Amino acid sequence: MSKILIIAEHLDGRLNPATAKCVSAAQAIGGEIHVAVLAADPSGPAAEAARLEGVAKVLAVANPANAHPIAQVLAPQVARLAEGCSHVLGPSTTFGKDLMPCVAALLGTAQVSDVMAVEGPHVFRRPIYAGNAIVTVEAPADRPVVATVRTASWPAAGEGGAATVETVAVDAPLPAHTRFIELKQGKSDRPDLQSAARVVSGGRGVGSAENFALIHALADKLGAAVGASRAAVDAGYVPNELQVGQTGKIIAPELYIAVGISGAIQHLTGIKDAGTIVAINKDPDAPIFEVADIGLVGDLFQVVPELTRAL
Amino acid sequence: MKILVAYKRVVDYNVRIQVKPDGSGVITDGVKLSANPFDEIALEEALRLREKGIASEVVIATIAPADAQPHLRNGLAMGANRAIHVVADAAVQPLTAARVLHRLVEKEQPGLVILGKQAIDDDASQTGQMLATLWGRPQATFASKVEVAEGRATVVREVDAGLETLEVELPAVITTDLRLNEPRFIKLPDIMKAKSKPIETVPLAELGVESGDLLRYTRYAPPPARSRGVMVKDVPELVAALKSRGLL
Ligand SMILES: Cc1cc2nc3c(=O)[nH]c(=O)nc-3n(C[C@H](O)[C@H](O)[C@H](O)COP(=O)(O)OP(=O)(O)OC[C@H]3O[C@@H](n4cnc5c(N)ncnc54)[C@H](O)[C@@H]3O)c2cc1C
Numbered sequence A: 001m002s003k004i005l006i007i008a009e010h011l012d013g014r015l016n017p018a019t020a021k022c023v024s025a026a027q028a029i030g031g032e033i034h035v036a037v038l039a040a041d042p043s044g045p046a047a048e049a050a051r052l053e054g055v056a057k058v059l060a061v062a063n064p065a066n067a068h069p070i071a072q073v074l075a076p077q078v079a080r081l082a083e084g085c086s087h088v089l090g091p092s093t094t095f096g097k098d099l100m101p102c103v104a105a106l107l108g109t110a111q112v113s114d115v116m117a118v119e120g121p122h123v124f125r126r127p128i129y130a131g132n133a134i135v136t137v138e139a140p141a142d143r144p145v146v147a148t149v150r151t152a153s154w155p156a157a158g159e160g161g162a163a164t165v166e167t168v169a170v171d172a173p174l175p176a177h178t179r180f181i182e183l184k185q186g187k188s189d190r191p192d193l194q195s196a197a198r199v200v201s202g203g204r205g206v207g208s209a210e211n212f213a214l215i216h217a218l219a220d221k222l223g224a225a226v227g228a229s230r231a232a233v234d235a236g237y238v239p240n241e242l243q244v245g246q247t248g249k250i251i252a253p254e255l256y257i258a259v260g261i262s263g264a265i266q267h268l269t270g271i272k273d274a275g276t277i278v279a280i281n282k283d284p285d286a287p288i289f290e291v292a293d294i295g296l297v298g299d300l301f302q303v304v305p306e307l308t309r310a311l
Numbered sequence B: 001m002k003i004l005v006a007y008k009r010v011v012d013y014n015v016r017i018q019v020k021p022d023g024s025g026v027i028t029d030g031v032k033l034s035a036n037p038f039d040e041i042a043l044e045e046a047l048r049l050r051e052k053g054i055a056s057e058v059v060i061a062t063i064a065p066a067d068a069q070p071h072l073r074n075g076l077a078m079g080a081n082r083a084i085h086v087v088a089d090a091a092v093q094p095l096t097a098a099r100v101l102h103r104l105v106e107k108e109q110p111g112l113v114i115l116g117k118q119a120i121d122d123d124a125s126q127t128g129q130m131l132a133t134l135w136g137r138p139q140a141t142f143a144s145k146v147e148v149a150e151g152r153a154t155v156v157r158e159v160d161a162g163l164e165t166l167e168v169e170l171p172a173v174i175t176t177d178l179r180l181n182e183p184r185f186i187k188l189p190d191i192m193k194a195k196s197k198p199i200e201t202v203p204l205a206e207l208g209v210e211s212g213d214l215l216r217y218t219r220y221a222p223p224p225a226r227s228r229g230v231m232v233k234d235v236p237e238l239v240a241a242l243k244s245r246g247l248l
């Protein structure tokens, strides 16, 4: 039977929702599921992970060196924890993308990135070419599978579980060549972009940082998170963590409203799994209308305030 | 200090890739190929470090079939001092690429290796991290700002939560994000100059690297199509459409 190790992502003592999505992917593989929490103090995220349905055991690894997720510090510990495991999974977030290839290299194996579907314990589907092709990948059966899980493709595991939390000490030499200086987090009272059920995104058409107030107002009316195209981020209208797309966040909200976004292929990659896509754009030929479920051709400076008032 | 830049050739980002009808691959015949956008950014960053006097030499490396020479000439025209062409018959997977680059690193002893954060064909985002691991050196991935001084690099990284700053001892591996810089355009005289710059070619087999091509790509399919939706003419119709879908 498979034994699957999931590497938990967490920040400020809270488990990232991406971890619960990895649990769903692990259930599709089938087997005994363990979650490893590496932190200075893993107790909070470990307790949250223990409540996830399907998890058999949580491994809590406390080490001051784990205060910040430095891939080259975490990887040797994960490689030790992975001994005897058939699969090691992490989320396909910047945390997982940074860490998991290091684990694969230590285990001398290849990594399957962005698993969107499981066809068998060693057979997966994943997107390539910015999502323009889906490829079926077979990983070798004679070594552990290291993979990242494309979170937008998976539901979060439920919260009815009661796994045991085991404190484990990992004995591995850790490098001291990397120093964490700071993390500047965009502070926002709005829902988190990656897990929000509704997202309103603005593009270059919004025109300025000040004009983004229109997007914020609509988002607040809807209880939505705010996102943006790369052009809007590059122009400095909003911070980088709001970028949606191939090189930003891949999201799957129930409702996605794209305002003043043309619909470049790299942007569309990020929203392919959205439930309903609404596009508001003044150009009737904008490619965004080819994927929109509901399209409205109009000037956003008129349409967006009117829509906000109508809600 | 020498900087090694991994400079991959990929299908141009403007090409809308099509899957072959029999599912055996994607159509690449006659399709425009370009430098991976992230690798152009990597090269630009290396050139700027050289212009600041921090680096003395910029070497680009690619693992690609024999016809990739014009691609390397482009990198040389952009300003790299020389190029290494590891000639492979077919595309290699990230673990192989990392092992090959590790071999080049052992030989060249660079102070910094800069790669793209991902190649836009396989979208794997693995090679830099694997290289750092094999080499036993620090990594700073998804960089949007790099400062090098006194044997260290201070790197601002684009992470999901915001911007993270790490300080790494050199030698180190950095992978680039889009906002790190804007690559310069190649000027005609530079294309002429690049013709005389050296390209070292090494057959992959001669490097004695164990292949890491462990994944089998068995079937390609187009992504599930989204059906074309409806157009509404004004805000009241939009609100009604959202209501009818149970979204309001
Ligand atoms: C390697 C690579 C990776 C990339 N990754 C990403 C990514 O992750 N995410 C991403 O978004 N992009 C990404 N891009 C960039 C992408 O190719 C596009 O350049 C970008 O998405 C365009 O953003 P935009 O739609 O806001 O701007 P534009 O394409 O300029 O579109 C602006 C739109 O606003 C409309 N508009 C203007 N004024 C109004 C108005 N008053 N009312 C209504 N509509 C109006 C216009 O009709 C137009 O359609 C990437 C590019 C590369 C090369």
Ligand SMILES: Nc1ncnc2c1ncn2[C@@H]1O[C@H](COP(=O)(O)O)[C@@H](O)[C@H]1O
Pocket: B006, B007, B008, B009, B036, B038, B039, B061, B062, B063, B064, B092, B094, B097, B114, B115, B116, B117, B118, B119, B120, B122, B123, B124, B125, B126, B127, B128
């Ligand atoms: N065949 C290759 N030749 C040169 N560089 C490569 C090659 N494969 C990967 N790289 C480098 O590794 C980065 C990440 O690639 P990947 O891990 O495939 O997404 C790329 O942006 C390149 O800088």
